Amino acid sequence: EVQLVESGGGLVQPGGSLRLSCAASGFTFSNYAMTWVRHVPGKGREWVSAMNTGGRSTYADSVKGRFTISRDNAKDTLYLQLNSLKTEDTAMYYCARGYYNEYNVALADCKGQGTQVTVSS
Secondary structure, three states: OOEEEEEOOEEEOOOOOEEEEEEEEOOOHHHOOEEEEEEEOOOEEEEEEEEOOOOOEEEOOOOOOOEEEEEEOOOOEEEEEEOOOOHHHOEEEEEEEOOOOOOOHHHOOOOOOOEEEEEOO
16 A cells, blocks of 8 residues: 655744655555645645656655655655745645656645645744
8 A cells, every 4th residue: 555654844934844754564665756845725736846766856846946755765764854934835845756746736636645845834
């Protein structure tokens, strides 16, 4: 059974940083691209970033230059480093197995419970 467990969220002031983690199990992590997605009440689902098995990464324009996706295949874990956080980054963040983008993010299967990021002064 595929399991994805997100963690690392919290309350942070604008300009602050957080590091999100996504612990994967139930599949061979290194064989799959992975994606970060965020949900904002009233706005719906937004694609954030994705990384393929070769380490190539893509980012939404809204986070480019501020967020960094990475993975540790030895630990079956996906990461998202969030820097220079803005209030509009407030959302529930999920990871998903597979390579998604802004056009097909609705297809992403966000299995985990998510981790809440709140950016507020």
